[in-house]
Amino acid sequence: MDLEVSNEQKRIQKSVREFMLKEVEPIADEIDKNDYFPEDLWKKLGKAEILGVNVAEEYGGSGYDVLTTVLVMEQMGRISPSVALSVGANINLCAHNLEKNGNEEQKRQYLPSICSGEIVGCLGLTEPEAGSDAVGIQTTAEKTGDDYFLNGSKTFITNAPVADIALVYAKTEPEKGAKGITAFIVEKGFEGFSVSKNIEKIGHRGSPTGELVFNNCRVPAENVLGEVNQGIKVMMRGLDVERVVVAGMALGIGEAALELALKYSKQRRQFGEKICNFQLVKAKLADMYTQLEASRYLIYRAAVLAGNTDNGGKGTVVHKIAAAAILFTAETVTKAVDQSLQIHGGYGYTMDFPINRFYRDAKLYEIGAGTSEIRRILIANELIKRGLGY
Structure with a gap:
């Protein structure tokens, strides 16, 4: 399975990253402090073609696959998990389910307005x-x-x-x-x-x-x-995609935590030298990187499988892979933000350093979209029922 990111996907990553740095990073702390999502941001997101990334072109979107959607959410999570969460609910939980299960009239009535940011869904x-x-x-x-x-x-x-x-x-x-x-x-x-x-x-x-x-x-x-009376089919059809998209958001938080830890450790001095040179700090950075990279490839593999299944392919292994991706990533990210805050020391425990936001945001991913406990049960049930699948 080819898990390499294409040049087109790299371009999209770069575009989303630049949008987030320009439009969101300067107000990310303000959004958190005031608990307020700027109303004008929705149309900006629409204009940047972020809200229609996973919607077919005939309904106003860009028509990209699940992996590309994950890459977009990952970049958003690196800057503002709050914005990423609202966008994810809008484009995945609402738009994706609507496109996959709605009739032609429903799709033409709602999807173009979601893609443009004129309406918001949940x-x-x-x-x-x-x-x-x-x-x-x-x-x-x-x-x-x-x-x-x-x-x-x-x-x-x-x-x-x-x-x-x-x-x-x-x-x-x-x-x-x-x-x-x-x-x-x-x-x-x-x-x-x-x-x-x-x-x-x-x-x-x-x-x-x-x-x-x-x-x-x-x-x-x-x-x-x-x-x-077929709502359970609608519900279950989108769960694998939901899990990998949510895992992409969580991965972005972990990457941000590592970036902040690395930056701080190269600036902070104790005992006459930068703390990044201390062996225990090096170990924390190395563990964070290794576990996040493992998460990345598990997520990307799950995204490719979920995308194939979502487009009419038959899949069984995707259920446990998608659950495994969010299970492992969520717990990895919880550890990453904890270690990043530890590296920041007392400053990390203040509201002045951005690691506090990511620390508070990370826990949701062990709870939302199915708790870690439920994910473990799902994975075990799939193993018992179908075996390893390889």
Whole structure:
């Protein structure tokens, strides 16, 4: 399997990196401090063709593959994990699912506006009593005439406070369990739909997170995404891609942590010399680099496999590889930011050095998109069921 990044992909990496350095890095600390995502940034991201990187050209995007999407999110995560998280939810959880499962009319109605930054999307799955147990959702959708009426709530939803559309899972036939779930496209202005609050977090501040509330929310039957009672297929189809894209964001955080540690250790002097010359500091830098490189190639391999499967190929090994990629990367990055902060010493524990942001942001990746515990269970189940796969 060829995991080399092409010249075109390198060009895209460079372009995204330059955009982030120009438009986001100068305000990254401000975004974190004020817990606010600049409204004008969405259209700037659209103009830079970042929001449509994974959407087909006929719907206003660039039509790149999963690996390229991962490379984009990696570069964004190196500068501002908060911006990366909101963009990832918009282009992956919303746009990707919409393109893969929507009908032609739905795709033409929403995707061009997502790509341009005119509208923002989110995905509503997690509920107060349904996190790791995703199919245990309690939100219901009852059909009356040509409409469905949704009742329930979703929580910890990235982009909820600013989203114009939400892909929402609800049970149309609760007695059927997982086989009675349907996905819907819900617009911000629909009657009975509201966002109850903006949830304040310790990390990824600036990426708005909130609760979606449905109180007899009327949704036209034409806004069913996919087929009625087939929402589990929509849900599961995008999970492998979601895991590798999220892993790319986490990798960016790890790279930033290593960069900051290396820079600081070459400047900081103790006992008459730079601390980068101390053996224990060298060991930390070497371990961080080695583990991040291992993460990189695991992620890139998973991205290629997920991309092949996403485009109609048959894949089984991708399920455990994608889960392994985010599992290993998330835990590697948690260690990396911890060691980077340790190298910074007392300064790292202050709000004056950027490592504090990455330190707080990193933990999410052991929790979001399926906890580390769930990932381990998934990998083990796949091994028991299908073997090693090579």
